[in-house]
Amino acid sequence: MSSPLYVAIDTPDLGKAQNLAQQVRHHVGGLKLGLEFFCANGHHGVHEMMKFGLPIFLDLKLHDIPNTVAKAVQALHMLEPAILTVHAAGGRAMLEDAKAAAGIKTKVVAVTVLTSLDDADLLDIGVGGKAEDQVRRLADLAQNAGLDGIVCSGEEVAMVKKHWPDGFFVVPGVRPAGGAMGDQKRAVTPRQALDRGASILVVGRPISLAENPDLAAREIEATL
Numbered sequence: 001m002s003s004p005l006y007v008a009i010d011t012p013d014l015g016k017a018q019n020l021a022q023q024v025r026h027h028v029g030g031l032k033l034g035l036e037f038f039c040a041n042g043h044h045g046v047h048e049m050m051k052f053g054l055p056i057f058l059d060l061k062l063h064d065i066p067n068t069v070a071k072a073v074q075a076l077h078m079l080e081p082a083i084l085t086v087h088a089a090g091g092r093a094m095l096e097d098a099k100a101a102a103g104i105k106t107k108v109v110a111v112t113v114l115t116s117l118d119d120a121d122l123l124d125i126g127v128g129g130k131a132e133d134q135v136r137r138l139a140d141l142a143q144n145a146g147l148d149g150i151v152c153s154g155e156e157v158a159m160v161k162k163h164w165p166d167g168f169f170v171v172p173g174v175r176p177a178g179g180a181m182g183d184q185k186r187a188v189t190p191r192q193a194l195d196r197g198a199s200i201l202v203v204g205r206p207i208s209l210a211e212n213p214d215l216a217a218r219e220i221e222a223t224l
């Protein structure tokens with residue numbers, strides 16, 4: 001069985017991205033490429049990273065009107081990402097159209113509440129109540145729109161899985177015990193995320209900024 005640990009390759013530098021992937025390739029289940037990498041390197045960069053033979057998670061968090069998102073998803077077809085993200089807050093029609101536009105090999109998952117936000121941040125953008133309530137609402141929306149799953153924090157994944165047992169749950173904001181939080185506000189350990197029902201875990205800086213990324217990935221993997 002492949003590892004549930006996906007490494008976030010957050011750099012605009014293709015050479016650095018390849019170097020990191022080369023170091024951790026035997027201890028992770030996939031490579032997550034986000035906006036930073038894609039804006040700098042586009043399709044060419046993704047093709048280069050595909051050469052490592054690991055599943056590619058394109059974390060582009062698409063969020064626009066349904067027609068625009070659907071066309072963007074179509075434009076990614078040739079890359080056949082294993083996982084692609086859109087923002088749940090784009091609404092039901094956008095989610096349905098994104099799913100319909102994706103190739104059959106791609107799981108489309110909806111970002112609910114970013115793991116860098118807490119209840120106070122949500123209030124600032126006009127969402128009262130707790131993050132977990134908003135995650136639940138957006139998870140229901142994603143499920144009803146026919147998506148494959150959602151992105152949420154490890155604090156909510158058990159609650160959502162109860163209502164969506166066969167959903168695919170991506171959990172970022174994962175930190176080894178005592179690790180630096182950085183900008184993450186709703187974080188759990190890799191073991192907690194898995195025990196609570198994560199399908200895959202996304203870990204970036206605890207691996208990429210480590211003195212020895214290979215060792216950091218192995219140490220995280222050993223806890224799973």
Ligand SMILES: O=c1ccn([C@@H]2O[C@H](COP(=O)(O)O)[C@@H](O)[C@H]2O)c(=O)[nH]1
Pocket residue numbers: 008010034059111113114115116151152172173174182184202203204205206
């Ligand atoms: O809610 C979300 C959605 C996506 N992310 C992404 O995951 C990684 C996390 O990186 P760390 O360095 O481990 O904090 C990063 O690429 C984010 O864009 C997220 O953190 N939270």
